[in-house]
Amino acid sequence: MADNHTIEPQVLPPNPEKATLEGRNKYLGFWFFLGGETVLFGSLFGTYLGLRGGTADGPGPSDLFHVDLVFIMTMLLLTSSLTSVFAIINMKRGNYKGLLLWMTATVVLGLAFLGFEIYEFYEYNHQGLGFGVSAFASAFYTLVGTHGAHVTFGVSWITVLLIRYRKSGLTLTNAPKFYTAVLYWHFIDVVWVFIFTVVYLLGIGG
Amino acid sequence: MSYEKAQSKNVIWDWLTTVDHKKIGILYLAAGAFFFAVGGLEAILMRIQLMFPESSFIQAQTFNELLTMHGTTMVFLAAMPLLFGFMNYMIPLQIGARDVAFPFLNALGFWLFLFGGILLNVSWFAGGAPDAGWTAYAPLSSESPGHGLDFYVLGLQVSGIGTLIGGINFLVTVINMRAPGMSMMRMPLFTWSSFVASMLILFAFPALTIGLLLLMLERLFGATYFGVDLGGNVIIWQHLFWIFGHPEVYILILPAFGIFSEVLPTFAKKRLFGYSAMVFATLIIGFLGFMVWAHHMFTVGIGPVANAIFAVATMAIAVPTGIKIFNWLLTLWGGRIQFTTANLFALGFIPTFVMGGVTGVMLAASAADYQFHDTYFVVAHFHYVIIGGTVFGLFAGVFYWWPKIFGYRLNETLGKVFFWLFLTGFHLTFFVQHFLGLMGMQRRVASYLPGQGLDQLNFISTIGAFLMGVAFIILLVTIFTSMKNTTNVSDPWDGRTLEWTTTTPVPEYNFAQTPLVRELDAFWYEKYEGDGKMKAAEPIGDIHMPNGSILPLIIAFGLFVASFGLIYAVYPLAIVGLIISFIGMFLRSVKEDHGYHIPAEAVKRDKDGGK
């Protein structure tokens, strides 16, 4: 804690996430990180697209994918993006409760998404698409699994924030944290849009 | 933590927990130098083996391990960390900042690199080092028996994350932490080129991360991406590797270019010629660096259109690089050139690097590359650019910045002996390799048969390597015998940039008052247009400092442990390691730590000289 200074409440700035130098650094650094993540997922998409014909007599995309299920998953994730947007708007309004509430909603939606994904993997595995069965299988699980790992991390991160700051109120320290967590969450959604299109829709259609 | 407590830390604990960019810089330099010696030793062993045809000094398998570890060590554990050392130390000083943007992450980056490097080298004692070349082409790498390549995969993964973190840190530091008046176009070129190199890191390393992830999943978890029988494709690895790998060579060279752009003006006593062209050229090189990677794959059979496009794109890089070369020459033109050791390296760089650069353009001619590829001609090319560029740059940086960092000047006489020996040894070693390659010597051969006309040139090459070895030892001697030269260390070279305005040793807060920058080459401007002192942008006040933390080390150590668990399939160990890391991260994120303040009085006391 700060050396011998009493805690005095401060006035809410318009963009609390960028009000301090630490906050601005965090904001910018996190965006750069997302720039790198773009290439990371680009590499995974490339690998998947390069290998998606390599089914080696195992099941292929059109044998497996249930787009209906995936459509629902997409909707869940999209909605969770919206709830996180609401959370940030509430934050800027100084409505800390609202922030926590909408973030919780985001987590719940994220968990639901994960549940579906686990079910999906379980199901595919059941239908003979083991991780090492074919290059297609490996590339598929790696791409979608890495996304899933991101979702898991995002959910845990937000959860930790929610618990840690449940009582603190909005501060100049936690505003950037919530803000970057939300950026991360949107980014996960962006990636999913591509997975939905390139892996699932093209898997069935193309 | 309070100021008093921060002052009274135990030395070792202080270094293990430091988040001071200067100390982290020194750590990078020390670790990098160590790995440089290791990599150099490996090179010398290889050269001894290649001294005579059909030599049996080293077995073929061991040779392959040596060559893999030499390349990997030099690139990832020596050259880059040494550059990172200077970047860490100098970027904040050059832009007039008190610190980097993310001190904690900075420390984390260092410890990740160090543990990754150690992990990689543990392989020597754990049944054999990786043996598939630093490029680890699949399926040789994915099917290589033993654990060597597992160490490669995890070692590079861990240290690679460290590098990525470092890159982001530098980017944000440069953008957000510049002193008042220090606009982007007033930044010293070393900072600029480090900034561009950091961008390259940001966009290049993720491709490697994925490459390594795939290789790990294939080797350790039964995935198949490169197994042709199951529909895999081995060329995917090559793309991923080179999409990273080619930008990587510019990551190595750009900061070195930056160092030359500091050293040459200083010792020619002239402003850098064509500053904005230099900045622009750096950006162009960075950009083009992402569009040429397939020039390493001309013989892979991706087709003539692709080859032609990549060939032309590669050649294009000669243009911005040429712009830089001529700007340096014109910086010297009309100057008053002082032949200090630092400057000797910068001057030695120009012809040497141009020779390496033009062979690069020869390699870029795809149809001719069918002859050059994977021969000693390529080995000659890249040592000319890497040693003539990066390593000379590092040595120039060592002699130039040593007084600032370590508080004493390196002996110039010994330094010059070192320079000439190294330069001669270098050209002796690698010039002849151009011919070896064209005369039919492939690279990565554990030996060669007699009667092919390769014997003499190989012998000469090895002698050259010995000279470089001797030179390196002289450098070490120089370092240890110069410690008494502690006078005139604040601004020994009549410097031009902000780092020379600080006192030596540099106080932990760098600048008592943030300087106000009025021109490019801010210090030079104040010396010759002003009163010789920087204007202050703020009154002396309390200075906020971050607290040290042991958590970076713990997080990195956790990954180190987890890696062993993965390599030997002892999953509980892997989980324990990951838990250690996660606890570290968890503590970091839940424990709010706002650092401490150095009271204004203490800053004033420092400034007035007395403690």
Next chain:
Amino acid sequence: MDPHADPSAPLQGEPSNQTKRKLKREMRTQLVSFVLMIFITSMAFFSIASDVIPNGFAIPFILILAGLQVVLQLYFFMHMNEKGTGWVNAMIWSGLFVAALTVASLMLLIGVVKY
């Protein structure tokens, strides 16, 4: 800002009226973006799921839709349309550029077909 201000102190008070208005507007934009996104996703979904539309058309179509949706996410949900996001834009687009090169090469240049 006072260097000794405690960053852990709770922020209090109401945002300025200007901010309030801005937030209100933003709320609307975000809702519209969201509806658009849902619409786009559904279109993509139905153009594939119902076999009415021929693939030759559907494939580029859904790729364009995906691109559109990403722009919505980036510029509205993630506020890349705001002022002061120059660096952010530069970095994300550079990332997308490198990613696009990567994807293209891994699809086309893997030795199967020679270009």
Next chain:
Amino acid sequence: MKFIWRLIPVSFILLITGCGVENLSALDPKGPVAEMQYSLIQLSLYIMIAVLVVVFAIYIFVLFKFRDKPGDTHIPKQVHGNRTLEIIWTTIPIILLLMLAVPNVMDTFTLADVGVGEEAEESGEADAEDAERDHVRIEVTANQFWWEFNYPDYDATAGQEMYIPTDTRIIVELQSSDVIHSFWVPALAGKQDNIPGVQNDMWFEAPEEGVYQGKCTELCGPSHWLMDFRVIAVDPETFDTWATNMSEPAEELLEPESEVAVDGRAVFEESCITCHAVGQDGGNIGPNLTNYSEREVLAGFLDPTDENLEAWIRNPQEYKPGNEMPSFDSLTDDEVTALIEYMNTLKVLEN
């Protein structure tokens, strides 16, 4: 120091005039493909020398003219830059590069066009007889650490040594059975990779008869450096004889001459044939041995003497670590002698 830099252009001239061992060096090309590449190398070298001369000239001038003289304390003029110069040194390199890029692109396409591809044959552009005479198609399969050359038009397979007719377009189809290798015959043509799961086609010609050295140029394991092979160019008639005889069934082709050799053949059929073929019989885990006694080298690099052969059979791992051949320690001396005797009868050109 200066003298070293003067040496550099001198040595470059040495490079242009060519050096290295005959039929190995890329600087001594023996066929149209290698010649094309060599002229491209020369062209690029001239351009590079021009660049080097300019840079070195300015450099040396500057170092002499503007070095710090004792007692001189003047502060040089702080020059910002010069627009005209910038334009000059941007334009000239672009022109130089175009001079290299254009021929390079043309050569790249020429080299990629194997000419009489399967498509050309199928589309009837080349009639069957023409195709037969004008080119020879060879499937080159690289293995750790040996080469297999398969002639589909002749139904023949050879190991380690690739016979080709002179003055004929040779089309090699490069493949691999394990890891990536690369096919390089410096005096005849630059390299292309042998990649598992991918096929690369490449063409070249050898106008002159001779033995050309070939090498594997992609790290492929501990014995990578020993994965040499030979390309043997013979006149087209000899080639026809060779190829026809290589494909003939073993029985008729290779009647052993002596009794010992007959024993040797038994040993061969006992121990070797699962991996090595003679004629059409036998496996292809190791090189085909139909023409063993006419080989230039044993195992790709050893002198094919009886002693070397024996030593090889007894302990191949010592010579080429990591190869697939087991040691035949268990064979008696007599058996080995007989085996060698038999192998020395294996020839196709003199029959």
